[in-house]
Amino acid sequence: MALWTMILRKMANNKWLQLNLWFGLTVCVALFSSMPLYSDAILQRTLIKELQQTQSESSVYPGFIRVSTTNSSSTMDNKTMEAIERADQFAKSIPGRMGLESLSFYQQRFTQLMKVYGADASELEKKQQKTVGAIKSLSGMEKRVRLIEGRMPVDRSDGIFEALVTQGFLFKAKRDLGEELVAETTDDKRDKFRVIPVGIVETDPKADPYLPYLTSEVSDGFLIPFAQFEREFTKGGKTRVAEMEWRYALNYEQMKFGSVDQYIKADKDIRRYYKGRVGVAEFDIPSSSTVNSFQGKQDKLDVMLLSLYCPVMLMLAFYLYMAANLIIERQKTDISVLRSRGASRLQIMTAYTMESLLLGLGALAVGPFLGVQFTKWLGAANGFLEFVNRSALPVSFTSSAYNVAVIAVCGAIVLILIPAFLATRVSIVGQKQQMARLTKMSFWHKTGLDLVLVSLAVYLLHNFNNRQEDLKRLALDSAALQVDPLLFLMPALFALGGGLLVLRVYPWFIRLVFWAGRRWWSPALYHTLIQISRSSGQYLTIKVFLIMTVATGLFSANAARTINDNMESKIEYAVGGDIALSTRWENDAPLPSSYSQGQSSQTDAAVTTEAKRVQYTEPPFEPYQKLEGVETAAKVFKKEKARYSTGNTSGSTTLFGIDTMAFGKTAWMKSGLLDYHINGYLNLIAPDPKAVLISRSLAEAAKVKPGDPIRVSWDGLDQAQFTVYGIIDYWPSWNPLPSGTDKEDEKAEQPKLIVGHLATIQNRLAVEPYEVWLKLKEGVSNQLIYDQLTEKKLPVTGFRDAKKELIESKNDPFRMAINGVMTLGFVISMLISFFGFLLFWVLTLSGRTLQYGVLRAMGIPFIQIIGMLISEQLLTSGAAVVIGVIIGNLISEMFVPLFEMSFSTQDQVPPFDIVRQLSDYVQLYSIVGIMLTIGLLILGYRLSRIRIAQALKLGEE
Known part of the structure; x- marks a missing residue:
């Protein structure tokens, strides 16, 4: 009890310090x-x-599941039944296996296909009748079909x-409702079933x-009650059930990311069970x-x-350690004093451990709720220091989040107990000796941690640069954004190591400044320079703190x-405008030959199509210009396989036709x-x-320069001559980059481009379909354009x-x-x-109250005391900020270019x-x-409140 009393009193006496420590622990937990x-x-x-x-893309409900299987047995014996x-039974377990609620379900049964004819049909009619259909059933039929x-x-x-039938099937059977039909199997048994269509149905x-x-x-067949089908065929065995089908609509919105593995396993189980x-x-x-693509994503994201x-x-670790x-x-x-009076190190550490545990429990009580808020802020981020009104993330507490929070608290407690452990090793005599002068080299510099961190970061940077060259040379591209985690860890290591390395020599720089102007420095600055040079270890933590903040902030x-x-430039460049449309053009192209006509028919059709040029009718362009919300519209003609020739050189090129002003x-x-x-x-x-622009690849391949003529055509057209006016790269x-398959061939041709006037191309070559590019007015919703396109049936x-x-x-x-x-x-x-x-x-200020009292007693005015404070801030915190800016720009130059590896170089146009x-x-x-200014104002205010006379009474000088 006495120990708890001592702990609580000690915490009360240092409540502001404890509050800062608790704040750091809470942020750490969050x-x-x-x-x-x-x-x-x-x-x-x-x-x-x-x-x-x-x-939205395939018009299929995401929770849709269809399982269909044929019946390979030729007879409906007990084994088959x-x-x-x-x-x-297995089909009924599908929702449970997938962990999703069933919103809807039905199953179907189909007999083998049978020949269908009228009961009163003559022998000749039976032979001529080609109508076939199956007897089928549908569970819940009464609720699912609409009688017409x-x-x-x-x-x-x-x-x-x-039975129920469709209008088309009844027409094929050449009978009316109520007229009896016969369904006859085509196997050796020649079973016959009498069927009377009593209703015509359609989808509801x-x-x-x-x-x-x-x-x-499946429109050809007779739909009979499900119970009757089960009794007569599935269990009665009157004829073979040829096919069975089960369909579900599961509530996909219930799917949790944590149950992805369950869904995938259930999917595999379903396929494994029904297969064969x-x-x-x-x-x-x-x-x-879609669900399969999420497997393994969490590990990568984590x-x-x-x-x-x-x-x-690292910042939090520094903060906790510093506090x-x-x-x-x-x-x-x-x-x-406790050690000198017989208290063991274990007893002292026990007291500090209990104190830290109290703070840790307080952090665990608040931190996870703050973590939820952090998560919502993360979801609202649209860019660096940019937030949007995006729908809130579905955040809920999980056991894993709380486990991570507990581990974080335990690690933080160990970190903040290190200073206490080191302090228990020092006797009261050693303590007085340490207070006399703080020039002792820090642990970081003793161990050479700064050199180790910088060397490690430079080594990793070298490896990444080599990897980047390999990726460019071999064209090993990724299809999506894949950022290597080390790209964020390396700059942090370099910032920490670089900051410590600069601070290793910074005290010597201060001493050099002091020595160079020792005859001219004012008493206030003289005192400040001595204070900083002799107590460099005292300022190390706060300087590293600020260096890390500024450097990583700039890099971030x-x-x-x-x-x-x-990423945004790549998308906007690829589209060309805000919206790019392809429209349907009327033409006289022959219908494509069916596969059943054979290869020779297809070849003949292809030859005919090539011999006779397709004529297109240009649709009206004005409706697109008059769409509400459209600022400008442009016609953009693209011909991928046009041909060019100039002198003795010819080849394939992409031809663009544009209207210069609209474009x-x-x-x-x-x-x-x-x-x-x-x-x-x-x-x-x-x-x-007749003026055209050509790509640099074409200019170099054909040795063409501005002013030279160039001829263009395609598909057997007569060539039209143009004049080169300029050379462009994009x-x-x-x-302008070769495709992935072309890159494997070292001699692959670079894509080529010719840009000319659309009107000239249409007049001198041919009129063919072009794209419509739209630029929208500021603030116009794209949905407005979609609705108008649908409404006007463009x-x-x-x-x-x-x-x-x-x-x-x-x-x-x-x-x-x-x-x-x-x-x-960063925040x-x-x-x-x-x-x-x-x-x-x-x-620091409160610890030096006596020192300021002595200086005031020596006659130094208060304004000079303020000047001492400002100069000390500039030479410590200000210098740390400047060093942080330099290191931040340096790591940006060194490491940001490595993010090029995260993009597909094949598709990265414009270039990274x-x-x-x-x-x-x-x-x-x-x-x-603002942080430094507010800090200085608060410090100046506190300095002005110091009672110098009381400070001198407390001192020993």
Whole structure:
């Protein structure tokens, strides 16, 4: 009890220090717990969104499951009936196996196909009748079909089957409702069944929005009551049941990311069970590929999150260590007195461990809730220090999040107990000796940790550069953004190592400054220089703290901006405008030959098509220009396999036909890709209808320069002559890089391009379909354009929406992690840096009250005391910020280019570019400046409140 009393009193006496330590522990818990929370939440949302996208693209409900199997048995014996019954039982277990609620279910049965003819048909009619159909059944038939004529069938016991049929099948059978038909099997038994169609049905989509019964899928046959089919065929064995089918609509919105493995296992179990058990099985599970793509994503995302969190984790570690060290520094005298009075090191450490446990439990009580908030902030990040009103992430506490939080607290407690453990080794005499002068070399510099970290980072950088060259040389491209976690860990290591390395020599620099001007320095500056040079170890932690904050902040800003800008530029360049449309053109092309006509027919048709040029009728362009919200529209003709010739050189090229004015107003082009602005090139060719621009690859291959003639044609057309006016390297939507297959051939030709006037191409060559590019007005929703296209029934056959693709790109979980964690990490770093800065200097100031009292007594004015404080801040905190800026720019130059490996070089057009934005620097410098200014004002205020007379009474000098 006495121990607890001592602990509580000690904590009360240092309540502000304990509060800062608790704050650091709470942020640590929140940060660590947010990792699994964010990983689960973002993957959960992405999973549901991708399933919904599957529905919008393929018009199939994401929870749809269809299992169909034939019956390989030729007879309906007991073994076959038992196999069908077991298959039914397994089908009923599908929702439970997948862990999803069944919103709708039905099953179907089909007999073998039978010849169908009228009961009163003559022998001649029977021979001529070609109609075939099966007797089939549908569970819940009464609720799923819509009668358009007649009535529902009843289960009769007189051997006659009443059935529903489609209008088309009844027409093929050449009979009316109520007229008896005969269904005769085509096997050796020649079984005959009497069937009377009593109703005509069609699909009723309103009956079941999740799983409608489509009569058009199997329209030939007789639909009888399910119970009757089971009694007469499945269990009665009157004829062979040829096929069985089970369909489910499962509630995919219930799917949790954590149950992905369960879903995949159930999918495999279903396929394994039905494959060959009854017959040949077919499966239609449209969400299977989407769900399978998420397997293993969490591990990759967790690794990336861990690497992204590394810099801020280092910051938190420094903060906790610094706060704990400051607390212990104030209590070293108490510890040494306890040791001198017989207290063991174990007893002292027990007391500090209990104190830390109390703080840790307090952090665990609040930290996870703060972690939930962190996770929501991560989900709202749209870029570095950019937030949008995105729908909230589905965040919920998990056991893994709390386990991670407990591990983080335990690790933090061990970290903050290190200063206490080291303090228990010092006696009261040693303590007084250490207080006399703080020039002792730090542990970091003694062990050479700075050199080790810098060397390690440089070694990894060298390996990454070699890897990048290999990727470029071998064209080993990835299909999606794949960021190596080391790309975030290496800069943090280099920033820490570089900061420690600079601070190793910084005290010598201060001594050099002091020595150079010792005759001219004012008393205040003289004192400050001596104080910093003799007590360099005292300032080491806060300086490393600020260096890490500024350096990693700059790197985070440049890395996030570079990744975002390159991904967005790639999409906008590929589309060319805000929206690119392909439209349907009327033409006189012959219908394609069917496969049944044979290879010779296809060859003849191809020759005929080639001999006779297809004539196209250009659709109206004006409706696209008049769409509400459209600022400008442009016609963009592309011919991929055009031919060029110049002198003795000819080859294949891509031909662009444009209207220069409309194209210049509509197309998107990144600045810096061309020698001059794109409008300059458009203005160059605008006056001459025969003027063209050519790609540099064509100019080098054909030895063509501006002013030379060039002839263009395609598909046997007469060549048209143009004049080269300019040479370009890039053009909106044109990829100047060889394809992946071409890259394997060292002699592969580079893609070539010719850009000319559309009107001239149409007049002198041919009129063929072109794309329509749209530029939207500021703030116009793309949905407005979609609705108008649908409402006006404009014949759109192809569609690319740059804005939609940008949104999908920003919703990628890995990109969201980069933007969210970098932003959150930077904000947290700034926050704890501010608290750490204040904590350090307030305690330093209060510890030097006596010193300031002596200086005042010696006659130094208060304004000079303030000057001493400012100069000390500039030479410590200010210098750390400057060093951080230098190191931040250095690691940006060294490591940001490595992110090029994360992009597919084959498709990375425009080329990868390092992006720095002035606003990021302004934000960073503003935050740091505000932090230092507020800190100085608070310190100045506290300094003005010091009672000098009382300070002198407390002293011993």
